[in-house]
Amino acid sequence: xxxxxxxxxxxxxxxxxxxxxxKGAAAVRLQRGRAPHLAAVLVGSDxxxxxxxxxxxxxxxxxxxxxxxxxxxxxxxxxxxxxRVHGLNEDHELDxxxxxxxxxxxxxxxxxxQAIDPKKDVDxxxxxxxxxxxxxLPGFLPATPSxxxxxLKFYHxxxxxxxxxxxxxxxxxxxxxxxxxxxxxxxxxxxxxLAHSRTKDxxxxxxxxxxxxxxxxxxxxxxxxxxxxxxxxxxxxxxxxPDASKKxxxxxxxxxxxxxxxxxxxxxxxxxxxxxxxTITSLLLNTLKAAR
Ligand code: NDP
Numbered sequence: 001x002x003x004x005x006x007x008x009x010x011x012x013x014x015x016x017x018x019x020x021x022x023k024g025a026a027a028v029r030l031q032r033g034r035a036p037h038l039a040a041v042l043v044g045s046d047x048x049x050x051x052x053x054x055x056x057x058x059x060x061x062x063x064x065x066x067x068x069x070x071x072x073x074x075x076x077x078x079x080x081x082x083x084r085v086h087g088l089n090e091d092h093e094l095d096x097x098x099x100x101x102x103x104x105x106x107x108x109x110x111x112x113x114q115a116i117d118p119k120k121d122v123d124x125x126x127x128x129x130x131x132x133x134x135x136x137l138p139g140f141l142p143a144t145p146s147x148x149x150x151x152l153k154f155y156h157x158x159x160x161x162x163x164x165x166x167x168x169x170x171x172x173x174x175x176x177x178x179x180x181x182x183x184x185x186x187x188x189x190x191x192x193x194l195a196h197s198r199t200k201d202x203x204x205x206x207x208x209x210x211x212x213x214x215x216x217x218x219x220x221x222x223x224x225x226x227x228x229x230x231x232x233x234x235x236x237x238x239x240x241x242p243d244a245s246k247k248x249x250x251x252x253x254x255x256x257x258x259x260x261x262x263x264x265x266x267x268x269x270x271x272x273x274x275x276x277x278x279t280i281t282s283l284l285l286n287t288l289k290a291a292r
Contacts, residue, residue, distance in 0.1 A: 006155060006267035008234070010147070013154040014277040017285070018063050024288045025064040036291035037066040038122065038283070039088060039097035043081065043107070044074035048240075049100050056098070059280045065287060068094075078107045082115050089117040095290040096122030098283070101172075122286035125172065134179055140286045145177035147278025148213065148234055150285075152187040157211070157232055157267060164190035165209035167202070167222070167255075173215040173236050181211070202226070220257040227261050233268040236275045 029035050038060050042053045053069060060067035072081065081103075088097045097120055103109045113121075118128035124142035132139030141149075152159060164181045168174035174194065182192040195205050206212055206226040214222050215236035227233060237255025254271030262268050269275055 005262050005265045008151050008155050008157075008232075008267050008269045008274060010151055010269060010274045010277040010281075013151050014281040016154070017150065017281050018059075021281075021284050021288055022063040024292075028288070028291045029064070032291070034093070035064055035066045036287050037068070037094050037096075038287045039068040039070060039091075039094055041070045041072060041081075041084065041088075041097065041099045043072045043076055043100070043103055046102075049102070053100050056280055056283060059284060060287075063284055065284070074104050076104075076107070078111065081107055081112055085112060085115045089115075089120060094120065096120045096287045098123045120290060122283055122290055124176075124286065130171075130176070133176060136183060136185075140289070141180070141282070142172055142176045143282040143286065144173050144215075144236060144275060144279045145180050146285070147280075147282040148177055148236070148275060149180055149187045150282065151234075151269070151275070151278050152232075155267065157187070159187040159211065160189035162190050162210035163193070163208055164211040164213065165193045165195060165206050166213045166215070167195045167199075167206065168215035168217070168236070169194055169196045170215065174213075177213055177215070181213075214255040216255050218255055219253050220255070222256040222261060224257070224260040224264050227264050229264055230266045231264070233261055233265045234275065235269050235271055238271055238276060 025036050040053045040056055042049060057067045057069050088094060099112055101109055113125045116126055118126045121129055121140055124140040129139040133141055166174050166178045178192045178194045181188055181190040195202055199205055203226040207228050209228060209231055211232045213234045217237055219239040219241060233256060235254035235256040239253050240250040241253050243251040252272045
């Protein structure tokens with residue numbers, strides 16, 4: 001590509017949307033006498049999960065939401081956790097809540113997700129909300145894919161008629177973004193290919209993408225040779241790589257080798273500061289919607 005790629009800055013986009021969310025929160029406070037209220041359930045002490053949950057709680061405070069962090073021990077039984085979820089479903093002071101994944105192996109995450117009242121499921125993982133998304137009905141969209149759509153909208157990325165390749169088919173990222181980008185809407189109207197670990201000759205598939213969404217959970221997996229000249233690249237992955245030159249002892253990288261892929265792309269999300277902040281912003285948008 002000639003010239004630097006457009007950086008799809010999730011922090012900038014997120015901050016703009018958060019200013020609107022803060023206005024919405026103030027209106028809810030006036031109308032209902034209380035702020036929108038999100039609860040986050042954190043089971044165990046996994047470092048990455050704690051960081052994500054704490055960032056979500058902090059983001060709530062920044063836009064004038066109330067937030068409650070519920071820390072539960074790693075040893076909690078599935079029945080005890082279900083009972084906590086039922087309690088949160090019944091709590092009229094609460095607009096929405098999330099149960100941070102992953103859960104310990106002895107807890108069936110699907111059973112927990114399905115126990116959440118779809119009207120409070122601001123993560124958008126409940127089968128009712130997934131079904132509504134597929135059918136284009138109102139409901140809560142999953143936070144990361146919906147954040148990607150907001151980012152594409154913010155930067156006026158053209159999507160209609162484009163060939164979008166999504167790499168990764170998880171229920172929380174790959175599959176839902178493939179559905180959203182194939183909808184008859186903006187962003188959408190893409191011709192979508194959904195690739196996964198059984199895809200043959202992945203580089204030949206990704207090289208056909210006008211829009212490449214990467215969500216595979218492997219650090220710097222996508223290299224320049226896998227990307228078409230001028231593609232829009234959305235990198236969902238986030239990994240801590242040990243790096244003695246950093247004060248923290250690590251640096252963050254995505255699923256894409258940014259330094260070599262960026263020069264080939266017309267637009268690209270950085271890691272950190274791309275999709276990550278948009279996931280949190282979408283969660284706030286869903287919570288505001290629940291409160292309204
Ligand atoms: P999962 O591990 O649930 O899914 C990974 C997907 O990638 C699977 O569908 C898998 O295929 C596919 N895959 C794995 N290896 C290959 C390969 N070599 N070639 C092609 N496909 C492959 O991951 P998630 O979707 O939950 O997350 C993906 C990444 O995004 C992670 O780094 C995660 O940390 C990050 N993430 C970031 C968020 C953010 O806010 N920035 C939010 C959520 C996730 P198969 O199905 O065949 O196994």
